[in-house]
Amino acid sequence: MGIVQDTTSAPPRPHTDFSTSPRRRPPRVDPRSGAGWAVGITTGGVAVLSGLAWVLTSDGTPPEGSASMTLLVFATAVVAWCSGRFEDVHVAVAATSGLLLLGVLTPVELLTAFGAEPIWLMFSAFLLAAGLTRTGLPGRLVAALTARARTPRQLAHLITVALVVSALLVPSTSGRAALAVPAHSALADVFGRRERLVRALALLIPTVILLSAVGSLVGAGAHLITSQILAATTGSGIGYAQWLLWGLPLAVVTSHLAAELVLLLHTRPSDRREPLRVPSALLRTELDVPHTWRPVETRAAWLLAVVVLTWSTNEWHGIPAPLPAFAAALVLAAPRSGVVSMSRAVSEVPWSLLVFMATTAAMGGALVASGAAQWLADAVLVGSGYALVVGVVAVSAAAHLVVQSRSARSSVLIPMVVPAALAAGMNPIALAFASTAAAGFCHTLTSSAKPVAVFSRIDAPTYRSTDLLVLSAFLGPLLVAVVLLFSVAVWPLLGLPLH
Template sequence: MTAYTYTTSPPRKPTHSGKPKHTKAWLIPTAAIPALGTALVPGGPGWQGALVLAVFAAAVGAWVLTSLDDTWIALAAVAVLAVAGVLAPADLFATLGADLVWLLIAAFVLAAGLTGSGLVDRFVAMVPARARSVRGLAHLSTVALVVSSLVVPSTSGRAALAVPVFTALAGALPRMVKALSVLFPTVVLLSAVSTLIGAGTHLVADQLLREATGDGIGFLRWLLLGLPLAVVSSHLAAEVVLRLFTTREDRRERFDLRAEFPPRGPWTRTERFAAVTIGAVLVLWCTEPWHGLPPALVGLVGALAMCVPPHRVTTGTALKTVPWSLLLFTAATAALGGALVASGAAAWVADVALSPVRGAPAWVVLMAVIVVSTAAHLAVQSRSARSSVLVPVVIPLATATGLAPAAAVFASTAAAGFCHTLTSSAKPVALFSGIDGVPTYSSRDLLRLSKVLAPLHVVVVAVFALLVWPSLGLPLVP
């Protein structure tokens, strides 16, 4: 291994064969019109709430049933609400300058600085060189991907980082290609829960929770709650992948990859400065309760520091790696979710959803939230879109059933991180399904994985929500 090229920008949206999605667009009004009709229902959400529901239903339908760009759909939805007077234009534009957007911008610039310094190259070369068996390689790769979730925002960015390593391993271990191709996107997706910047959906969920209750989760608390879950679920997933896609003989095979991944020599001055910069940012993020500086401001200062010598990236180069479409989509879905809450539509939907479990214990409601959130990727492919669907409903549902809203939102967001069933379920899955020159996995392989991993994921999230997180300061009931 000599040199790799990395990117933190999301891969291109996959194309799918078969009947074009736009031929099903006529189904969108069948969801929007009944939603608008809820204004006439006794005890319904009112005209404002019904309009928000109709626009929201149309947006979800467009995400699922058409090939239109997800960001365009989200922006069109909030523009309609603003023109209708449901969403104040000032509130709409404020989301574009919200802390979550600035935090993501800073995180992408920091990631570009790490990549430009060569530190990422050094790190990814070190991991496979230390492995001596298939199981060791799987778990060392898992550790590396979990660590990457702390500094590289967006699952698609981390998947792009992993592709060159995977292709090098595919050449060295051809019998392990399918297992490794399944392992990398699986761990990328499950490890995202480790930190607030692990996925844009976390920032959306945190902002909606803060707007609804006056208190969010924050970087340090999210890290304390999410990192243990990320470690446990990722390593369990690695074992599942090994059991499903390797033989006993494969797992017993010994090898030495140091020739393919030679050591890089002493750290350079640029690498040391990059490590110090990102380390300082992480420490300041984790100590926010003591110094009071917002994470977005800390990230901005760190991003500025990453763009001056001896770092090897300039401001212009770093900003080119920022996926602006993703930022607009995140801001728009946050505004859409906020409109659901402010209009009372989310509370009405939660009240309707509550009827089957009314009077049930809080843990039963929590289990229902976890199961629905885990399965939501089958209907809504974007993680941020799933948050804008689930979180506004989960908050009033939790309040009505005696659940702590923060516990319900965190469990829902963690559960929604499972999106492995279809190639179109998540960008990392799509990316690894179509790597040039390397045969990876089929749709049948993904279904085989999901049959085992989905129930396991539900159980793991439930165990953490009921037993682990309360001991870490996230009680099940207020």
């Protein structure tokens, strides 16, 4: 914009030129408007949930004391999350504050949740990711893999490989989606005339990002919430190496199945038969990656290898998991040789996510400690043996239609799954892991997950809401079947039995 002054004798007055018409300021909204609706739906939701639990409970006896108060706070939080009118972290903080005021949760327990190792592990992982993304290492991985593709099927599966590996580098599905947008833009420029292929890739990338997150403990905040609740209730959480052993095979299988499904549903046989070539130079230019490796990339690759190796061997040496990531982040943020300042790296940490993780973990612990989780599990999760496994996996996969936040779904489901598993004589860790894995399915609506929302708004041919519905109709049952297969036949071989 420029400053234009009148040259006449009148006093000069500043005038602003707009290249476009000025944007109208949206009308102010009274923050109190809609409060009646919020109170009404919250009260109604609590009444419905309490009434349903009363009917389903075998003896019809409601919980007593702190369990009753905890259940009311929990039900109110669930209804608020389902409404979508409130921030997830705001609801979690309000619910935790309510538990503190009611005496169900003590200040020491809440502060312990904030100081738990999973919270600091995620914090250190975000610091490390801030440096890694600036080295260009993730972009080089994408460019190197996709440039090898000669057919659309090869391209889809090579992109899938890159996204699965990125789950080890970037501890956030939305962050991985932001990194993948430039790569998709470059591919869209190359294959501009092949619109169906470009649209299929736009659907493939967020789908694989969400499914591959289960491959790493830091792949999603929900994983750390699950581990934290398990540690508080059973005395044993899930470490990085264990999660990698159980989650990575599932991530690989489901991601590549999803890639095939996207190709079959959203491209024609002629599209898949037509050869292609991805110019590596164009991809590197778009992703700002030079032809030769830079020293900072080599250093970052070695640092990442050391961090992952240290995490994976934690049971042998006992070094707390956050420390290796902290050390690597310090190297990448060194004053002269680093790629990002420490203050900038800290500013990019999603603090609201960490607060949400800590407060929901504290809520989950209060649910179990007060007895409310056991009471609710007896009322809702009816069944034993394999019927319970099927019910938990199916409910977890469908929960995204009600609670959009992946972390919130874990904070709702895991406190009920653990006592239900113990009552049925099953392994609570196995059932909780299966629930968390199934909860990674959130592809039905554009609002179901941030990566889906990001790629629905890109400046390139992308998918429609009907495309998501078609994909979900096939992918949902497929994911449930694969998780059940792993629960029964694969994870027991890897040290995670159901019983």
